[in-house]
Amino acid sequence: xxxxxxxxxxxxxxxxxxxxxxxxxxxxxxxxxxxxxxxxxxxxxxxxxxxxxxxxxxxxxxxxxxxxxxxxxxxxxxxxxxxxxxxxxxxxxxxxxxxxxxxxxxxxxxxxxxxxxxxxxxxxxxxxxxxxxxxxxxxxxxxxxxxxxxxxxxxxxxxxxxxxxxxxxxxxxxxxxxxxxxxxxxxxxxxxxxxxxxxxxxxxxxxxxxxxxxxxxxxxxxxxxxxxxxxxxxxxxxxxxxxxxxxxxxxxxxxxxxxxxxxxxxxxxxxxxxxxxxxxxxxxxxxxxxxxxxxxxxxxxxxxxxxxxxxxxxxxxxxxxxxxxxxxxxxxxxxxxxxxxxxxxxxxxxxxxxxxxxxxxxxxxxxxxxxxxxxxxxxxxxxxxxxxxxxxxxxxxxxx
Numbered sequence: 001x002x003x004x005x006x007x008x009x010x011x012x013x014x015x016x017x018x019x020x021x022x023x024x025x026x027x028x029x030x031x032x033x034x035x036x037x038x039x040x041x042x043x044x045x046x047x048x049x050x051x052x053x054x055x056x057x058x059x060x061x062x063x064x065x066x067x068x069x070x071x072x073x074x075x076x077x078x079x080x081x082x083x084x085x086x087x088x089x090x091x092x093x094x095x096x097x098x099x100x101x102x103x104x105x106x107x108x109x110x111x112x113x114x115x116x117x118x119x120x121x122x123x124x125x126x127x128x129x130x131x132x133x134x135x136x137x138x139x140x141x142x143x144x145x146x147x148x149x150x151x152x153x154x155x156x157x158x159x160x161x162x163x164x165x166x167x168x169x170x171x172x173x174x175x176x177x178x179x180x181x182x183x184x185x186x187x188x189x190x191x192x193x194x195x196x197x198x199x200x201x202x203x204x205x206x207x208x209x210x211x212x213x214x215x216x217x218x219x220x221x222x223x224x225x226x227x228x229x230x231x232x233x234x235x236x237x238x239x240x241x242x243x244x245x246x247x248x249x250x251x252x253x254x255x256x257x258x259x260x261x262x263x264x265x266x267x268x269x270x271x272x273x274x275x276x277x278x279x280x281x282x283x284x285x286x287x288x289x290x291x292x293x294x295x296x297x298x299x300x301x302x303x304x305x306x307x308x309x310x311x312x313x314x315x316x317x318x319x320x321x322x323x324x325x326x327x328x329x330x331x332x333x334x335x336x337x338x339x340x341x342x343x344x345x346x347x348x349x350x351x352x353x354x355x356x357x358x359x360x361x362x363x364x365x366x367x368x369x370x371x372x373x374x375x376x377x378x379x380x381x382x383x384x385x386x387x388x389x390x391x392x393x394x395x396x397x398x399x400x
């Protein structure tokens with residue numbers, strides 16, 4: 001039975017990403033990490049840093065493709081796909097922000113009302129997503145900058161990293177393709193279908209779904225010190241809220257853009273924005289940051305979490321589609337930056353809680369030795385030029 005389930009997982013994984021393209025702004029600039037979904041389904045992907053995407057549509061037909069990115073108007077495009085592969089380049093218009101009169105006239109802080117409603121609606125908004133399965137993809141890249149030629153009198157060379165003339169370069173690049181089973185609050189079983197590490201012939205990536213589980217519906221997000229969510233039950237003890245603007249998405253949902261600021265310096269609370277849907281009070285998106293000292297991480301300078309949620313009209317709910325985590329750190333005057341990119345897609349919602357095993361993460365046979373053709377078809381976020389070059393430059397010699 002165990003091997004039958006693993007075989008079914010492998011067969012169920014999308015065979016090829018058939019719709020590709022680039023998403024840009026009106027001025028021609030790439031739109032990174034935009035969420036892309038097929039309306040009425042849980043098929044989803046994201047653009048990469050340069051605005052390119054791949055969407056796993058495998059059959060001809062008429063589709064409505066939805067593109068969401070913070071700062072831009074949501075677009076719905078009706079695509080008549082009569083031949084695959086299919087190229088679809090998309091331009092996004094800047095979002096028009098405003099404050100509705102009814103909100104402005106409210107004598108109370110309107111942001112307070114929105115957040116109170118979001119807190120009160122958490123149970124309702126998580127009821128349908130308390131138990132599910134989904135496809136999960138992650139990519140991690142770490143960069144090092146301005147490496148000194150010597151530390152404590154010792155020559156460093158290029159550290160085996162192929163540093164450029166500015167003594168900067170990629171020190172880690174990896175990818176993971178998995179199927180996850182989730183049960184609130186934050187319990188995950190992950191089956192890794194494919195794992196890849198730049199510079200290693202049969203490497204296992206340390207990217208995993210558990211480390212990516214930042215759920216703002218929970219009261220706390222896990223760090224060295226638990227960080228209070230902007231919609232935690234006790235959030236008003238930690239945050240100041242300002243309704244900065246509102247806008248409508250393509251489905252006429254009114255979205256509230258709430259600026260969040262810690263009440264006291266140094267406490268474990270985020271700075272940034274949380275976006276809340278009027279009426280359902282569901283989370284639409286998040287763009288927040290926190291400093292290392294706030295979570296007792298001395299080497300960490302800053303960590304930023306960005307999340308985009310997609311709307312499924314058939315289920316009438318919002319689900320996390322794209323998550324990006326950026327960090328800046330330093331040690332011995334050497335600067336590090338990193339990014340983890342995640343895509344959640346092909347959700348299967350379970351009306352009853354799923355049964356999880358004690359094995360948090362398992363690996364299918366051969367998961368660390370997939371072919372390039374597999375990765376080219378299964379990877380939802382296209383590689384950037386930098387990432388392609390790093391894989392090529394560090395490719396181990398044949399037979400090692």
